[in-house]
Amino acid sequence: MHESLMELLWSTSHFSGGNLEYIEGLFESYLVDPNSVSEEWRKCFDQLPRVSEGQSTDVPHSVVQEQFVQLGKNKFRFQPAAVSAAASSGHEQKQIKVMQLISAYQMRGHQHANLDPLGLQGRNQVPDLDLAYHQLTGADLDEEFSTGNLFFSKDVMKLKDIIAGLEKTYCSSIGYEFMYLVDTQEKRWIQQRVESSQSDPQYSHETRKNLLERLTAAEGLEKYLASRYPGAKRFGLEGAESLIPMMNELIQRSGALGAKEVVIGMAHRGRLNVLVNTLGKNPKDLFDEFEGKKLVNTSGDVKYHQGFSSNVMTEGGEVHIALSFNPSHLEIVSPVVEGSVRARQDRRNDTSGKTVVPISIHGDSAFAGQGVVMETFQMSQTRGYRTGGTVHIVVNNQVGFTTNRQEDVRSTQYSTDVAKMIQAPIFHVNGDDPEAVLFVTQLALDYRYEFGRDVVIDLVCYRRRGHNETDEPSGTQPLMYQVINKLKTTRTLYAESLVNDNVVTKAE
Template sequence: MDQFSYLNNANPAYVDELYQKFLENPDSVDADWKDFFKGYDFAGNAGVSSGNGLSDKEVNIIKLIHGYRSRGHLIADTNPVRQRRKHKSDLELGYFGLKESDFETEYESGSEINCGKAKLKTILEHLKKTYCGSIGVEFMYIRNEKLRQWLYREMESCGNSPVFSENEKLDMLQKLGHAVIFENFLQTKYVGKKRFSLEGLEVLIPALDQCIRVSAGLGVKEFVLGMPHRGRLNVLVNIFQKSYENVFSEFEENVVSDFLNTGGDVKYHLGKSADVVTEEGHKVHLNLVPNPSHLEAVSPVLQGIVHGKKQDRYENDSNQILPIVLHGDAAIAGQGINYEVANFSEIDGYNNGGTIHIVLNNQIGFTANYKETRTSVYCTDLAKVTESPVFHVNADDTQAVIHAMRMAVKIRQEFHCDVYIDILGYRKYGHNEGDEPRFTQPLLYKSIAKHSNVYDICLEKLCKDKVITKEQASEYTKEFKANLQS
């Protein structure tokens, strides 16, 4: 149920009557109304006078705000290769008793979303930017008021579009370049060899990099990562610092290397540990758990590892060790083990202080369209079991993905709960590089064939913003490709 459904159906006169009661005695109204009026009074104390009561229009705008907070994700621009599925969002102005002729009128309710007294047009634009852009957020079912208020402030203060420095933008571009060029190199040099590429979701690499760096700055000393086969080779070289030579040698079937002690497992199931120093100077330990082959089976294995280390090495302090689990969209919705792990996650004796879940959502399960793999609106709907926030993000918008990741890390460290980041992208090839996906998904792959990769999209944006020139970027990529060849 919508956390603020009491607003959607409220009569303005009734709301005003309740507000007067609240002013006389805050404890005389229900807890939900009390929380709402507290927020309104907080805005008033910050420099906005709400007068002796709330007008009908002011109440309607508050309802509009809560409508976008609750359902804006249903119309967010999160899908890079398809028109998003149509859902009834009930966000038309008329639904809230408003109309376009109200656009130029200023309302005190703008202070609720950090706009101060503002025109309805400005309020609506800010709501659409915050909740219907490249990030769609589900969080209004969360009963933890402090977490909801934290999310309001974090997202609405910047319209879910924070300002990044030039150095931060160049760092994102570099990480994307490493991921994209590595995949292109493997596709060219080892044609048809199975590697379960990350292409279409290469934004994972700068996202994981940010996860580690931000977490380390908040006290995390160790990261335990569980993931399936897709994208593992890219993560191994670009996050866990496995050498390119080692990876390439695993593709050479006639090469036997003394340093490869794999136990006969395939290269895209191998784990690795590494001690690294972040760019900010924090020393951290990274552990990639070997993949037990069956989808999602790694999740309980990882949670057990984290729980043991938390007790043995970190005096039961979950803020020092962070579990991260990567999922496919079909697997997270389809494998029952995910629901079991979620239901155990906050029980004493199993609680690890929250897990960051990253869904590599390529909108397809083997050959099945996403509509054929689940009934739920989102593949992440199991997040509601633990009342965890979910960020649905467009994989083509690197800055949006980084922003979502930074918020996820801060939430986990402060509120000790699971957080889900659903990155919507695509799978450039078939289930593996030997499959032909056009036989089963011709329309989707017609769209994918025309789609630019995320590096080119990011580069175009940075060139437009005069952060870098294409000539400068070309020099860098040329140098990196030469390094791979050598």
């Protein structure tokens, strides 16, 4: 009891009254621009609860104070100065067009985003994002307009700066789909998170080094298994290594938010890597399974279907991690995970879903093609089955077994479109941008905790080898694998980026 009380005091001592003015100043800066405060404070402010049920975002006090100052200055001037009606009308009409352009970026920016690490998809030319579509011209770029409901740092900006901010926010390595949500508070909450940082939070050197370390661990295991057991089936994670830092962040952040258990369901792709680098399975045990020295007494199943459980230490204390056993039916584990999580929550008398978090990892073609996915979604908000929201991760390697052409695979633009049936926001992210992956992971989990609803991360990546290690993929996808064979790994690209930014040296 004494130790837990001391831990509580240590974890909240910075909120004491003597620090009030300092913390208010930091929070003001955070509301205007999250990157203006340190990563530790940004994480703290990100996890604050909503102001009220009717208001999802806070308002900087400086804005309110400025309004009262202006009212005081103009208390004897009730009538605004006369302005040329023609001039006012012309600018107001352009302002409406600018607001339509902003709305187009928020709704369709994901179609123009740089999501494909292979560059085969290309960046779609979306007419709605063109100036001419909104009857604006290059002559308007230097004119100032109101930013409207954007959460940028200024209320008035030049049009060229507004467009630059929108391109960076909605058309870089992350594509957001959330404007179809019917709940305005949810939409505004997501808007505030992504627009205030323009999808580019400034992470500390330590965080970036940790990202590189996780990528190195993921790639290192795959290379070792490939060299030691050539030709053995393992359904490797090569091309999708960003899944490992994503899982690490989900577990660590869940623990910091109060979770005591995390239940994971996934298919075979990358399962061995998750077992070792996320759940901490002893690599020797895995090697013994490859060499036939160790058999699974419980099921006799293959090694890439096996379950596992372990305890992981997080900022909020120890968290129990359970990876469910998985049959060859790719998505049948999803309702099993939901049932396990609901049972664990009921046992803990947890009606809000804060203490047990479900994470479901899917393949892109299975997510779009298996009916059990839709059935599980349909039950996600019912009283008897809801779990406070599931974090869905689609490991989108852009090929289902041997089929990669969209018109041969599905009838929707994205494999994740089925999630729209329950108003789940969808965040598409380029797997070769680890910092974008980290940002989306934090956003998705915080959304889940804030609103208790499902959320989907579409990790757009690729498959460096065949469906399994005995397949030769260039026979069915020759053009794709011409690109893949020349492509540097995610870890190599990120390491080069950190060297260029003087975060690490080449020797490190």
